Amino acid sequence: MNMLLGAVADDLTGATDLALTLSREGMRTVQTVGVPADDFDFGDAEAVVIALKSRTIPAAEAIAMSLEAARLLKAHGAEQIIFKYCSTFDSTPQGNIGPVAEALLEELGGNLTLACPAFPTNGRTVYRGHLFVGDQLLSDSPMKDHPLTPMTDSDLVRVLQQQTTLPVGLVIHDAVSKGHEAVAAAFKAAASKGEKVIIVDAITNDDLRAIGKAAADMTLITGGSGIAIGLPENFRRAGKLAPRQTAAAFAGPAGPAVMLAGSCSTATRRQVETAIAAGTPAMKLDPLAIADGRNTADAVIDWVKANSSAAIPLVYSSSDPEDVKKAQDVLGRDRAGAVVEHLLADVAIALRNDGYRRFLVAGGETSGAVVNGLGVEALFIGPEIDPGVPWTLSLGDEAPLALALKSGNFGSDDFFLKAWELMR
Ligand SMILES: Nc1ncnc2c1ncn2[C@@H]1O[C@H](COP(=O)(O)OP(=O)(O)O)[C@@H](O)[C@H]1O
């Protein structure tokens, strides 16, 4: 039994982001899509990330599936569990970060856990308990307009305390900057006050490594992918993990390719514009047109095939907040999202059945819908395209698929163009 670290991620692209971090830090990492069967063969994986689609579902369902995933990881030997959520703390007053963290902590039996979404490489930092996205407070950032989880408060202690009955505490940067011993002492002080979930400031990767070291004995760690930076070293220090290895070679399949974007995040909208400006054939979908039958999967499939000979076509529904609101006012938030997700999943399935082997998908929920539709069970993590986004290869398929699953807000403006350069 090799598994050391297990992770439960609340969406697919978030899971891939974490799996990339663990693999870059030298752990053999496998990612599964959904909770696998009890006897799933994880091979020689030292870290396993189970990707759920639990970010925006009812809290009780998110708890049930997160517990099932954590129990399976523990049964396979995981010594520590990470609960991975978004670096922008995507959630609603009902959850699901608080309720899931609370249930996992009870299940795993720790006296306290930490909560740290910081991902400095992608501009997410936490200072005095406030989350920043680049130079802006979370509540001033484009996250305030997210279609499913608008974030309008940057004070993470307040946000989290609304979602959980457990007392929420804060370890500020003054302690973190002093290193792992000061952080461990702050955790001890918090525990003695009865605090159970501790927001931790972090503004650099060194901060995250110090926090990781201080959290070596925690049964549960919660946060963004950044919180995992310092964890593999704990196992290495304990003699359980080999020195860093070079990543295995990545050979993507050949054949036709397509890009599907359901993310309305600012970064994705810029990427769509850049790709179109560079001559990428692009077809725009509209939730209202899908709902009343003007946009159909068949028409999209025909269009993709007609545009695949000389280019990699892009199908997108990415729209600005005003248009998103228009669609939501008519269809409701959930249905507006669901019609797009279903259509893109249907398109992906039909194209795969027609020989398409390479898919770039933008958006966490969107990627979850597409990959579930494709029936992919597990992913091998390949090279990094941009921080937080690797190419991946489906595992267990006779004809593996190459999948780039991009979190909405990640990636440089030319992401849709440069991703393919790593496949040549
Ligand atoms: N034009 C649109 N109007 C309303 N909702 C949309 C539109 N386009 C996509 N959506 C939905 O918005 C959600 C975007 O979430 P997601 O895919 O997770 O992207 P991100 O990673 O940017 O958060 C999805 O449910 C998607 O179907």
Ligand SMILES: O=C(O)[C@@H](O)C(=O)COP(=O)(O)O
């Ligand atoms: O932590 C992050 O920012 C990402 O890993 C992530 O979870 C993003 O979610 P989506 O924007 O829904 O893809």
